[in-house]
Amino acid sequence: MSYEREKIIAIEAVLAATQLCEQVRQQISPAAIEKKDKSPVTIADYGSQALICRALAEAFPQDPVIAEEEAAALGSAEMKLQLQQVTDSIRQVIPTVVPAEVLNWIGHGSAQSGDRYWTLDPIDGTKGFLRQDQYAVALALVEAGEIKVGVLSCPALSLNGLGPGLLFTAVRGEGATMRSLENEASQPIQVAQGTQNLRFVESVESGHGNQSQQSAIAQTVGITAPSLRMDSQAKYAAVATGEAALYLRLPSPKTPDYREKIWDHAAGVIVVEEAGGKVTDMYGQKLDFTQGAKLVHNQGVIVSNGRLHDQVIAALAT
Numbered sequence: 001m002s003y004e005r006e007k008i009i010a011i012e013a014v015l016a017a018t019q020l021c022e023q024v025r026q027q028i029s030p031a032a033i034e035k036k037d038k039s040p041v042t043i044a045d046y047g048s049q050a051l052i053c054r055a056l057a058e059a060f061p062q063d064p065v066i067a068e069e070e071a072a073a074l075g076s077a078e079m080k081l082q083l084q085q086v087t088d089s090i091r092q093v094i095p096t097v098v099p100a101e102v103l104n105w106i107g108h109g110s111a112q113s114g115d116r117y118w119t120l121d122p123i124d125g126t127k128g129f130l131r132q133d134q135y136a137v138a139l140a141l142v143e144a145g146e147i148k149v150g151v152l153s154c155p156a157l158s159l160n161g162l163g164p165g166l167l168f169t170a171v172r173g174e175g176a177t178m179r180s181l182e183n184e185a186s187q188p189i190q191v192a193q194g195t196q197n198l199r200f201v202e203s204v205e206s207g208h209g210n211q212s213q214q215s216a217i218a219q220t221v222g223i224t225a226p227s228l229r230m231d232s233q234a235k236y237a238a239v240a241t242g243e244a245a246l247y248l249r250l251p252s253p254k255t256p257d258y259r260e261k262i263w264d265h266a267a268g269v270i271v272v273e274e275a276g277g278k279v280t281d282m283y284g285q286k287l288d289f290t291q292g293a294k295l296v297h298n299q300g301v302i303v304s305n306g307r308l309h310d311q312v313i314a315a316l317a318t
């Protein structure tokens, strides 16, 4: 089966959302709103989710969307001003939009499961976005547990003389490509083949991983360079392009029971796999995308150029 239409619609939606995020980032300081779980969310997270869900609902009305943000949070009485700000940010793209429509579009992302579903992180790395650092807009299509299409926009990332602002796309069996956000010309990407850029990436946030264990494992497999710390799925892009050989995300000792969310990984996983790399959990198991919003059967995420993978899993087992 061809996924050409899915790919085109996904790219168009992610580009429109990226533009909204960049406008919010540049025009006003994107004040953070605190969610129930104490993590931050901004006008741009909601605006991005609204735009992408609208596009998916229109093009693929039967497909469930499992997205990060909740309409109920933005629809509450005390969030009236923020809902108006989200609506205003979307008005630049859709001049007639009203707040009720925005809530409906965001709510379209509230599916819990599906055999064929989309998963969306409207802004991955909101903490990076707030620091004017790396963030991503990440959208993927999953069918029967297999990721088929992934589109990953990294508006603050520069690589190989391109950017800032890169878009990564992958379709199962068709390879992965990279382009600048401004220019449609795309080029195939590949993970590092030899020993060049023998370094690893990890989260900026120490609470999202186990940095001391990550350094120890990297050293065990022969990586002596200090880690490159980056917010968001931009880390997957770094491995997919050979900028780094490895991305380590081991469970934080502070949150040992945390389960990774599918939208934090799906788009990045297919981009790396189609660029020739490998992704598993810390025990070498495939990530299981059939269990709804969380990767309940997996712990830790190991992303590599393939060559280093077995060594890393072996080091973790000892």
Ligand SMILES: Nc1ncnc2c1ncn2[C@@H]1O[C@H](COP(=O)(O)O)[C@@H](O)[C@H]1OP(=O)(O)O
Pocket (backbone or CB within 6 Å): 039, 124, 125, 202, 203, 204, 205, 207, 208, 209, 230, 231, 232, 233, 252, 255, 258, 264
């Ligand atoms: N304890 C945790 N372990 C791993 N990831 C986490 C943890 N808490 C939050 N996250 C998620 O990490 C992602 C950012 O990753 P990174 O640090 O690599 O940029 C966010 O989407 C965030 O989810 P959430 O938005 O639900 O807080």
Ligand SMILES: [Mg+2]
Pocket (backbone or CB within 6 Å): 039, 040, 068, 126
């Ligand atoms: Mg979040």
Ligand SMILES: [Mg+2]
Pocket (backbone or CB within 6 Å): 121, 123, 124, 125, 126, 263, 264
């Ligand atoms: Mg995220």
Ligand SMILES: [Mg+2]
Pocket (backbone or CB within 6 Å): 045, 068, 121, 122, 123, 124, 125, 126
């Ligand atoms: Mg997010």
